Amino acid sequence: MGNLYIGLLHYPMRNRKGEIVATATTSIDIHDIARSARTYGVARYFVVTPVPSQRDISWRIRGFWTEGERALEESRRGEAMEYVTVADDLEETLAWIENAEGTPPLLVATSARHSGKDAIGYEELRRRLRTDGRPVYILFGTGWGMADELIEACDAILPPIMPDSEFNHLSVRAAAAIVLDRVAGDRARPDGAET
Amino acid sequence: MGNLYIGLLHYPMRNRKGEIVATATTSIDIHDIARSARTYGVARYFVVTPVPSQRDISWRIRGFWTEGERALEESRRGEAMEYVTVADDLEETLAWIENAEGTPPLLVATSARHSGKDAIGYEELRRRLRTDGRPVYILFGTGWGMADELIEACDAILPPIMPDSEFNHLSVRAAAAIVLDRVAGDRARPDGAET
Helix, strand or coil: CCCCCEEEEEECCCCCCCCCCCCCCCHHHHHHHHHHHHHHHCCCCEECCCHHHHHHHHHHHHHHHCCCCCCCCCHHHHHCCCCCCECCCCCHHHHHHHHHHCCEEEEEEECCCCCCCEEEHHHHHHHHHCCCCCCCCECCCCCCCCCHHHHHHCCCEHHHHCCCCCCCCCCCHHHHHHHHHHHHHCCCCHHHHHC | CCEEEEEEECCCCCCCCCEEECCCHHEEEEEEHHHHHHHHCHHHEEEECCCCHHHHHHHHHHHHHHHCCCCCHHHHHHHHCCCEEECCCHHHHHHHHHHHHHCEEEEEEEECCCCCCEEHHHHHHHHHHHHHHHHEEEECCCCCCEHHHHHHCCCCCCCCCCCCCCCCCCCCHHHHHHHHHHHHHHCCCCCCCHC
């Protein structure tokens, strides 16, 4: 059984005009995705941005819950925030994982749009996680999605979550929750939560 | 095939001490869940609060995207917000649905904790939606969860999302996304998005 890692990337992203930008980190992305990650047993959730002031803010948000006045609060939110690590770039997080695991992870992109890249199915990724010792690292984009060069640098890409929907604009918080449920949920079939 | 409705309730909820309170509406709950609802073909997303000033704010947030300066923005967020209706209480939303459908919906609660109430499985609810014409109305709580009397008033309850996880504190935004994917996703199995 391999360990699962996730990363929320803020560069290089597209803005609404398709230009490559660094997007802003948000408190709600850190909190919501940390809680989902902890629920689904994710080994580490990386918040990745090249902007030093945004890294500082992200660390401060984490510390508020893990060491600050809310560390003992009943919601146990600090337990989720402890699994958050803030990093400068993708390479730093890959080195972190390889150092922890002794092997580089399978690097998997996500996108709301179809790409020309080979897709790995949700069920296949789920099976790999359960039967293969190699860690898996899933990347989520922000803004209007990951730059093509970033997707190309990955080993594989997951298909869009709802390709046939007439509206396909999930928040990254919702998308991350759904992807985690599909690949790391405790069910074999959609009704598995009741078995 | 029945229509699916969802409601985000702010009263009667438990606070961290177990007391019954009205929780605050938040902009992010309205936005994120509206986007998830639209992606999964939900017929109407009700934001329900007894507090008049919070209803005013919720309508204003909706209007900003559906009629205001951002109505034409490329993210098409207004298309999701059009499916949001703000209401005073559960009864008002039930009357809304019965008026639209000609029949009362199957009213389904959700909870992060096991309840004594009869659970309806995700797969069973999914099957009902596809084969039965009766509308389904799923309720989500805020704060520290729905008051017991509210859960008791429902026809059924869905099981906790990850009952065996050592951490079970998903945000309501993540929980709503996962529940919608399980009961209204376009897949027959977890890998269905690729078929």
